[in-house]
Structure formats: structure tokens, C-alpha cells
Amino acid sequence: DIVMTQSPDSLTVSLGERATINCKSSQSVFYSSKNKNYLAWYQQKPGQPPKLLIYWASTRESGVPDRFSGSGSGTDFTLTISSLQAEDVALYYCQQYYSPPLTFGQGTRVEIK
Amino acid sequence: QVQLVESGGGVVQPGRSLRLSCAASGFTFSSFGMHWVRQAPGKGLEWVAVLAHDGTNKYYADSVKGRFSISRDNSKNTLYLQMDSLRAEDTAVYYCAKDDEFYWAGYFDSWGQGTLVIVSS
Numbered sequence A: 001d002i003v004m005t006q007s008p009d010s011l012t013v014s015l016g017e018r019a020t021i022n023c024k025s026s027q028s029v030f031y032s033s034k035n036k037n038y039l040a041w042y043q044q045k046p047g048q049p050p051k052l053l054i055y056w057a058s059t060r061e062s063g064v065p066d067r068f069s070g071s072g073s074g075t076d077f078t079l080t081i082s083s084l085q086a087e088d089v090a091l092y093y094c095q096q097y098y099s100p101p102l103t104f105g106q107g108t109r110v111e112i113k
Numbered sequence B: 001q002v003q004l005v006e007s008g009g010g011v012v013q014p015g016r017s018l019r020l021s022c023a024a025s026g027f028t029f030s031s032f033g034m035h036w037v038r039q040a041p042g043k044g045l046e047w048v049a050v051l052a053h054d055g056t057n058k059y060y061a062d063s064v065k066g067r068f069s070i071s072r073d074n075s076k077n078t079l080y081l082q083m084d085s086l087r088a089e090d091t092a093v094y095y096c097a098k099d100d101e102f103y104w105a106g107y108f109d110s111w112g113q114g115t116l117v118i119v120s121s
Helices: none
Strands: A003-008 A008-015 A017-025 A039-044 A051-055 A068-073 A078-081 A090-098 A107-111 B003-007 B010-012 B017-025 B036-038 B047-049 B059-062 B067-071 B078-085 B091-100 B114-119
Touching: A003 A090, A003 B078, A008 A017, A008 A068, A008 B059, A017 A039, A017 A090, A017 A107, A017 B010, A039 A068, A051 A068, A090 B047, A090 B091, B017 B091, B036 B067, B036 B078, B047 B067, B047 B078
Parallel strands: A008 A107, B010 B114
Antiparallel strands: A003 A017, A017 A078, A039 A051, A039 A090, A068 A078, A090 A107, B003 B017, B017 B078, B036 B047, B036 B091, B047 B059, B067 B078, B091 B114
């Protein structure tokens, strides 16, 4: 199974500042024949289901604010919130879909300083 | 808009069975793979199973293989999860989630609100 490890576990950032979450996979999730990284990011607010933010490592889902961006390739990925807003307080998860079983990182909690 | 509504959760004794349903609307259900994902209280997300659009290609997490069965009825726009031999560690909110492709790409672009399953004597 591919193990996904996020860092940090929690993050406190001032409003308007940048938040950066890292995700590392235990093996590459880059599928060379399709030139794609099989990596997604989700946001989960308390009492709500997760919401897809980013897929293929860097493609923003429709309706997601452009302050959210994804980058990286192979085994190392980053979710960046360029200017943190109050509504961004949530848990964030990365997920690989390179091969089953599909696996998630343990989550990173983002809070306001 | 896409709507996924899970039902069938509740309290069940260890070793017993439960069937979850997910009613889908707002999209062509028969054209997309579908998943179940669960979340134990206060814990992270765990993928459970996936089923291709036509009910063929399916995969399970090792933790549920041989005990859970995913199925769908495209005529009823409904996804199911039959859960047998339930254990305490199966206690979780179970989410139905839509894939973005026919068979499955593997990421979840829409989620239901979830149904809570508690396995306890």
C-alpha cells in the first residue's frame, strides 16, 4: 500500500498570510505514460463531508478559489493557500489514486493565529 | 447539482449485518464510478470500496475485503454497501462519493453527508 504522510499535523497562520501543507508518498504516484500525478487534496470543515480542492496534483476543482494551489511531482507535493481567509480554517487531506487501495494522509489542521 | 444521500446507518451488534444505500441525483449516475469512504469518530479518512459505472470493476480495502460488498442499481440511481460480520472497528461515518470517470479515476468530486454506523453490543 502507498503510505501518505502529511506535514505538519497542524498549522497556525495569520489572516492574509501563506499556509503551506506538505504531502509525501511512500512511492511515486506519477504515471509516466499519462504524464500525470495521481494526487488529490480535500478540505473538511467540522460536521461536513470533505470537499475536493485539487486533483492531478495541480488542477483546481471548479469553484475553488484561486488562492488554493497544488504543486509537486513523484513523491513530494504541496498545497498552498496564498492568503489565508477565516473560512479556510479546516482539516486538509492529501490522497493518492495511483493504485488501490486508495490512501489518504493523516490530515493537517489549519487554524488562524 | 449533484446530490448524494446516504441512508441505512444505525447501531448494530458485532457480527451482524447492515446495508447502506446512497441515492444519487443531479447527474447521469450510470456514467460514473462510485466509492464508499469512511471516517471513524475523530479520525481521518479511509477509503472502503469502488465500483465502476457498469458494476464490473471493483476493489476493496483490505480491512473490509470478504466482509463488505459494493453494488449498484443504475435503474434506481442507487449505490449500496452490504456490510457483514461487522466489528467495533467498523464504527464510522460512511460517505458515498462520486468519481470523475466511467471506471474510476480515483478521486472524489462529490460527497454525500454521510451515515453513521455504530457497532456495539
